[in-house]
Amino acid sequence: MQIEHVKLGEDGRIVIPATLRRELGLHSGETLVVECDGESLLVRRHETVLRETQDYFRQFVTPGASIVDELIADRRDEAARDEAETEELLAHNLHG
Numbered sequence: 001m002q003i004e005h006v007k008l009g010e011d012g013r014i015v016i017p018a019t020l021r022r023e024l025g026l027h028s029g030e031t032l033v034v035e036c037d038g039e040s041l042l043v044r045r046h047e048t049v050l051r052e053t054q055d056y057f058r059q060f061v062t063p064g065a066s067i068v069d070e071l072i073a074d075r076r077d078e079a080a081r082d083e084a085e086t087e088e089l090l091a092h093n094l095h096g
Contacts, residue, residue: 016043 004017016026024045026032031046061067 002020002023004020006014006017008014020026026045033044033046033049035042035044
């Protein structure tokens with residue numbers, strides 16, 4: 001682990017030292033994610049965080065299942081329930 005000392009600028013900016021940018025392969029304009037644990041900052045590549053997030057949520061996907069098809073089926077079920085509820089309310093109002 002390499003440790004560098006940096007100063008916080010008046011505008012709240014810090015500069016990542018060139019040695020660390022080279023070591024990590026960081027380039028100007030690259031999107032980074034800054035995480036705070038209340039005491040420390042962790043700077044990570046956006047692509048790394050995205051990949052870890054996708055890997056985490058992959059455990060909730062049934063192999064071979066289409067999330068899009070499941071979502072469409074859920075929405076159709078919800079629409080059918082809404083329609084049945086509306087018909088019930090209309091029938092109640094007409095006969096009540």
